[in-house]
Amino acid sequence: MREYFTDTWIVIPLFNEQQVIGSVVSEVLQTFPNVVCIDDGSSDSSAYAASAAGAYVLRHPINLGQGAALQTGIDFVKEQTDAKYLITFDADGQHRVEDAVRMHDRAESEELAIVFGSRFLGAPVECGTLKRVALQAAAAVTRWRGGLQLTDTHNGLRLLRRDAFEQINLTQFRMAHASEIIKQISDLKLPYAEESVHIRYSDYSRAKGQSAWNSINIFTELLFK
């Protein structure tokens, strides 16, 4: 018998992923019944595909950035539902639902307020050297600055308990929100842990912005923060 995690909402920021969002949403819905996609002004039919697959859809009239979409989803779950947990999930199909399930179970059993996904805890990562170096440098700088003890600060799979997501307020609406969310969680002093997750790097997600350029963005973000 399948479990249904009715106390959890999955938040998916969505921007121009019409090819994959339908299957991502259907896959998530087999386990988690509550999914909200924040369509960040997509110019394709992403919002339609997400809605048809069974997700709630909130639509930004214009493209604002992933950080803004995440915060809109957080607001929605905070104000319109009584969810205990919120899980952020990427729209491009790189995350696995079973990882989200493990994070949920771990939050329950260990009474954690935040569970971060990390691709560097388990099996070797199938990503380019530059990207790996950039991500590990970002995590190292975060640790060195006295922030959270994390091995992967740029992972889109995170679980937040209500007391955590009620206090998150992201103002960096472009990509710098990954660091901002960690900074805010660090200030909350809530119990957290990292859970090993597997990232499915497909040809699709590689073509989609998992490129070396993103590594440069992560580096510059570290410098100008």
Added chain:
Amino acid sequence: MSFDSIFDFLPGYHVSHGPIKYLLILFLILVLLATLRIQPGQRTLALRRLALLGFLAFAFVAVLFPQFVTSVANAVGVGRGTDLLLYLLVVVVFANMASSYRRRAEIDQKIVGLSRALAKQNPFPPGTLRTEDISELTYLADSVDPATPLKPNSAIEPEDFPPPTAPKEEATQFPPVAD
């Protein structure tokens, strides 16, 4: 060691003697401080207008008596009036960059707030986005059933709006039983 000799090792540091360096650094610091803590309000506006008036007065004098700019330049240790204008222009450009950056950030936050309010006002329950042909203009109209004419505001009943908990209630019934 005097302050003036700190940068002696730099080539060309001693080309111009005089207070211009200190004045320019002072200007830059003032611009920095002003951008760090700007209190929007009447005082800022008044100061801005005074600065503009001062600038216009200076411009008139400079146009009518070009020699005046040169004497001001000489007084602060700059050879030519045109050089002084160039230095001042640099200061003005930086001040402008700082203030327009700050203003753009404010506008960005307002746009985010507005878009978020629109998005939250109009959540689409599963399957209710009916058209594949989505344009920027239809993002609100899509949620309205074309068969139902829009009601005037006075005719809207509270039950026309889903209660805040509606998403949760519906969602707990998901997925539908297959058999």
